[in-house]
Amino acid sequence: MSYFSFLFFFMYLSSFILVLGGESWFLLWVGLEVNMISFISLIYGSSIKNVEVCLKYLFIQGVGSSLLLMLMILKGIFFKESVLLVLSYKMGAGPFFFWFPSFCGGISWNSCLLVMTMQKLIPLIFLSMFVCSILWMIIMSSMIIGLMGCFNETKLKEFLAFSSVHYAGWMMLCVGVNSFLWILYFLGYSFMLLGVFMSVKFVEVEKVKDFLIFEKPLLFFFSMMNMGGLPPMLGFFLKWWVFMFLLDQQIWLVWSIIFLSVSMFYVYMRLVYHIMVDYNYLNLYSYSFFGMMEFKLKEWLYMSAVIILPISGMLLI
Numbered sequence: 001m002s003y004f005s006f007l008f009f010f011m012y013l014s015s016f017i018l019v020l021g022g023e024s025w026f027l028l029w030v031g032l033e034v035n036m037i038s039f040i041s042l043i044y045g046s047s048i049k050n051v052e053v054c055l056k057y058l059f060i061q062g063v064g065s066s067l068l069l070m071l072m073i074l075k076g077i078f079f080k081e082s083v084l085l086v087l088s089y090k091m092g093a094g095p096f097f098f099w100f101p102s103f104c105g106g107i108s109w110n111s112c113l114l115v116m117t118m119q120k121l122i123p124l125i126f127l128s129m130f131v132c133s134i135l136w137m138i139i140m141s142s143m144i145i146g147l148m149g150c151f152n153e154t155k156l157k158e159f160l161a162f163s164s165v166h167y168a169g170w171m172m173l174c175v176g177v178n179s180f181l182w183i184l185y186f187l188g189y190s191f192m193l194l195g196v197f198m199s200v201k202f203v204e205v206e207k208v209k210d211f212l213i214f215e216k217p218l219l220f221f222f223s224m225m226n227m228g229g230l231p232p233m234l235g236f237f238l239k240w241w242v243f244m245f246l247l248d249q250q251i252w253l254v255w256s257i258i259f260l261s262v263s264m265f266y267v268y269m270r271l272v273y274h275i276m277v278d279y280n281y282l283n284l285y286s287y288s289f290f291g292m293m294e295f296k297l298k299e300w301l302y303m304s305a306v307i308i309l310p311i312s313g314m315l316l317i
Contacts, residue, residue, distance in 0.1 A: 004041075011038035019122050024070045029065070032090075037060045039119060043111040053106035060099050064090040081134045084127065091123040091162075091169040093110055094141030101149065104161035112157055113197050116164040117190040121173065124182060128175050135176050136253075142169030143260045150267045156200065156312030159271070160193075163227065168263060170242065173257070177245045188238045195223035221272050229261060 015035035036058075044054050067086045071079060085096070092100030092115075127135070146166025153159040167189050171307035188278045199220035229235040234301050239261055246254050 008041040009040045016118075018122065019125055024204075024294050028126065029069055029072065032126075033065055033066075035119075036065070036111065039114065043107055043114075046067060046106075048105055049087065051263065053103055056099065057103055060088060080130045080132045084132065084134055084138060085129050087123045087126050087130075088138045088142070088172075091120050091168060093165060093172065094138060094143075094145040094182075097142070097145050097149075097165045100165060101158045101161040104164075105155060105157045109157075109197055109200065109296065112160065112177055113193065116193060117186075120164075120168060124171055124175060124186065127172060128179060128182065133250045135172060137170045139176070140167065141174065141254070143257075147260060147264055150264070157182055160196065163264075164193075166260075170239075173253075174242060177242065181245060185238055185242070188234055192223065192226050192235055195219065195226065199223060224268045228265040229267070 011034055014030045015038060018031035018034065019028055022031055040054050040058055044050065063085055068083065068090075071082050071086065076082070088094065089096035092103075104115060107115070143166050144166070146162050146169065150159055151163065151164030171182050171185050171189065173181060174185045225235040226235045229239050231237075243257070244255060246257065
């Protein structure tokens, strides 16, 4: 790691500390800007495409930051509602998702993992301070847009980007329901997404048809079922915990959330089925003992933790 890379990485970590320890709106805004600048510096490359997406991200985040600073200075009648809309725009959630999938499609897998997880953390911290009625509209639009976008998407990065929009709705739902639950869901989502990236980053899979060159398909399928919420995996228990909180506070949301959850699970199943049947990739070797033994220790640990952690949590509760 070069000196400048280390410097920007240190700035990136410091931005989270600044936001968590900030005692004024201005310090929170400064932390958000330091986070943006250091993130762009970390993902910046020499290719024309990379420069283009970095400039696009800088412009989009700059517009959002300017609006946010203006709202903090003016503090009008609809202050909370306006701040929530700007934050949803900055994190790529509904209804202002339009820039997010194309941006994710133009960056590396490591950068995708960061923008789908860590880059949502500071906006979510902001969101927890501005809970109001318009939050439910943002939640539902994020879930529906993410679901609809995944249906016909054949590029894997864009598919995961729309999935991230959907799960941003879940994390914002947790913000509106319980102040601690969204942190748990954020950590769980990051852990689930890590499994997907572990299975794809080294072969540079771009489209569904590229799964013909996959070396470890079982880890990918396991991770996708986890993301979809197949019991008894972590993704299922995270949603189950949210349902338990909703039954006590917002029961009117439960049926619509259940429908969206089942639909999203169908989307993941559809993708896996498409790979298994249309491309006839999963042959007998994929399920053989010797094929299974090719997993590395970290992959076995991940697959075991996905099931053991939520069950252990349930026993503790």
